[in-house]
Amino acid sequence: MKNNHYDVLIIGGGIIGHSISYYLNKSGVHAAVVEKQASGGKATRAAAGMLGVHTENEGVGEYHQFCEKSRDMYAGLDQELRKLTSIDIGLSHFGMLEIAVQDEEKEALLLKKSAFPNLEWLDTPRDRISSLSNKALGALFMKDDGHVEPRQVCEAFKRAALLCGGNLLEDRTVLGFENNQGSFMVKLDSRSLTAEHVVVASGAESGRWFETTGLQNPIVPTKGECFSIKLRENYFNEVLFFRDFYVVPKPDGRCIIGATSKLDDQTTDTSVGGLSDLMNRLFSFFPEWKDAALQDFWSGVRPGTKDGVPVIGEHPSISKLYFATGHYRNGILLAPATGQLIENLIAKKQVEPSIQELFSPSRLAEEGEVTYEYST
Ligand SMILES: Cc1cc2nc3c(=O)[nH]c(=O)nc-3n(C[C@H](O)[C@H](O)[C@H](O)COP(=O)(O)OP(=O)(O)OC[C@H]3O[C@@H](n4cnc5c(N)ncnc54)[C@H](O)[C@@H]3O)c2cc1C
Numbered sequence: 001m002k003n004n005h006y007d008v009l010i011i012g013g014g015i016i017g018h019s020i021s022y023y024l025n026k027s028g029v030h031a032a033v034v035e036k037q038a039s040g041g042k043a044t045r046a047a048a049g050m051l052g053v054h055t056e057n058e059g060v061g062e063y064h065q066f067c068e069k070s071r072d073m074y075a076g077l078d079q080e081l082r083k084l085t086s087i088d089i090g091l092s093h094f095g096m097l098e099i100a101v102q103d104e105e106k107e108a109l110l111l112k113k114s115a116f117p118n119l120e121w122l123d124t125p126r127d128r129i130s131s132l133s134n135k136a137l138g139a140l141f142m143k144d145d146g147h148v149e150p151r152q153v154c155e156a157f158k159r160a161a162l163l164c165g166g167n168l169l170e171d172r173t174v175l176g177f178e179n180n181q182g183s184f185m186v187k188l189d190s191r192s193l194t195a196e197h198v199v200v201a202s203g204a205e206s207g208r209w210f211e212t213t214g215l216q217n218p219i220v221p222t223k224g225e226c227f228s229i230k231l232r233e234n235y236f237n238e239v240l241f242f243r244d245f246y247v248v249p250k251p252d253g254r255c256i257i258g259a260t261s262k263l264d265d266q267t268t269d270t271s272v273g274g275l276s277d278l279m280n281r282l283f284s285f286f287p288e289w290k291d292a293a294l295q296d297f298w299s300g301v302r303p304g305t306k307d308g309v310p311v312i313g314e315h316p317s318i319s320k321l322y323f324a325t326g327h328y329r330n331g332i333l334l335a336p337a338t339g340q341l342i343e344n345l346i347a348k349k350q351v352e353p354s355i356q357e358l359f360s361p362s363r364l365a366e367e368g369e370v371t372y373e374y375s376t
Contacts, residue, residue: 006032006167008346009186009195011174011209012202013039015150016324016331018157019339020199025164027343032167032195033158034174034188040154043203043331046300047150048226048248048256049090051333054142055098055241058108059115062358063309067330070337074148077336081156084163089156090149090251094237097125097139099132105243106137113140131235133285147239147248150332157335174202176212179318197346199322204266204301206325210311213318215364218311218326220304223265225274226258227297229289245281254295257282259329263304270299304328312341312359322346323361 008024010017013035024031033039051071057064078091100106113121125139126132162168169188177186177198186193200209207219230253240247248256260274275297283290305311305326315321324342327334341359344351 004191004193005183006030006193006195008032008197008199009034009184009193010199010201012200012206012325013158013168013170014042014044014201014203014331015040015154015157015335016203016327016338017199017201018154018161019335020201020324020342021161021166021168021339022157022164023339023343024346025161025166027347029343029346030165030167031161032169032193033161034169034172034186034193036171036173038170039158039168040151043300043302044150044154046224046226046298047332048246048258049147049150049153049332050096050239050241050246050248051146051148052096052142052239052241052330053145053333054112054116054119054140055096055145056330056333058112062354066337066355066358067333070334071145073336073340077153077156081153081160085156085159087152087156087159088149089153090147092146092148092237092251094146094239095141095143096145096147096239096241097122097129097141098241099125099139100137101135101242103137109138109140118144129236129238129240131286131288132240133287135285141238145239147250148332149250153332153335157339179321182320184320197320197322199324199342201324203325203331204303206303206323209323210361210364213315213321215315215361218305218307218364220306221264221266222302222304222328223262223267223299224259224302224329225270225278225297225299226256227270227275227278228254228256228295229292230295231255231289231292242281242285245278247282255292266301268299268301270297274299302328303331307363310334310338310359311361311364312338313356313361314345316360316362316365 008031053067120141204221207217210217310326311323
């Protein structure tokens with residue numbers, strides 16, 4: 001950095017901001033992250049860490065391929081980040097089971113199986129997970145999907161970016177920026193910085209940056225609550241994904257149960273009602289777990305978008321201003337591919353036009369004809 005000048009300034013130190021910083025600094029582009037509190041303390045901290053390529057997609061397509069690519073990047077990152085930072089990102093390879101309890105869920109899963117022939121249909125999932133209630137009518141086994149430890153991934157990206165020459169300013173809030181003869185003047189609460197490029201990666205708080213730069217605000221903050229328990233024994237290693245809750249068994253013996261979904265809610269408390277709903281859903285399948293020790297509970301705000309697609313790309317009319325936000329419930333899954341995509345865009349490397357189009361902020365230009373349909 002010379003005189004507080006950076007190649008790229010990233011607003012937000014969650015998993016997305018730090019992934020971008022890692023890929024940029026690794027390729028020799030000097031990037032700094034500005035985080036208003038502590039890194040990874042918002043949505044990233046709340047996530048269960050599922051890499052749910054097939055729970056998040058009903059069929060093949062561009063978005064599915066992007067999810068798959070990002071999931072697959074984790075295998076290499078596991079080694080790469082461990083070598084650089086000694087951090088274990090908690091990558092689990094035991095797969096996920098999406099479970100049908102009602103006839104229409106079974107039909108939907110069988111349809112999904114026909115879209116993804118590599119998935120395995122289990123008529124009797126209790127053969128695999130013996131503690132599962134016999135209410136289960138069948139399950140899709142997704143052997144390549146798994147989970148990571150989101151806080152560890154974020155911390156590893158953060159430290160690796162710093163080791164590659166990056167900068168981090170924590171407890172500093174970006175108040176605004178303006179484009180000044182081809183570069184940006186970025187105003188923090190404490191001082192000003194300049195940068196050639198700015199990337200907005202501020203999660204559920206990204207909405208204002210769309211509005212202040214003349215775009216429609218696509219962000220729908222969606223609160224989620226979770227809790228974790230400690231079981232007496234390790235019943236299974238696979239993630240169990242039901243229509244209205246999931247169970248993610250972590251290698252240290254914790255089981256994360258999630259999650260509620262409250263649209264347009266940015267409050268930070270964890271409600272008794274939310275937890276009791278989740279517990280009732282859990283106990284209807286695992287009544288014997290009522291004796292498990294409650295370990296923790298928490299909430300976080302997912303950065304949803306009105307059309308259900310993240311916004312990753314350059315502003316349609318402000319050159320060198322990028323967005324990397326709106327990952328809703330897939331930000332952990334999509335962090336590696338998002339970081340790499342922003343690096344490719346800034347470095348003017350070749351990016352598939354269909355991917356650019358899918359995530360493009362151009363769809364938010366006022367004169368655009370986007371019809372918003374929020375999907376949960
Ligand atoms: C309960 C729950 C469960 C989830 N489970 C999963 C899961 O299993 N798998 C999955 O893939 N995803 C999951 N998610 C979604 C995932 O957590 C998010 O998509 C992801 O964390 C988004 O990362 P981010 O970096 O964009 O946002 P954040 O982690 O929220 O980071 C944004 C950062 O920007 C900072 N910031 C904001 N404004 C400013 C400013 N003006 N100046 C400086 N800094 C600023 C904030 O302080 C924050 O730290 C879950 C989310 C929740 C809530």
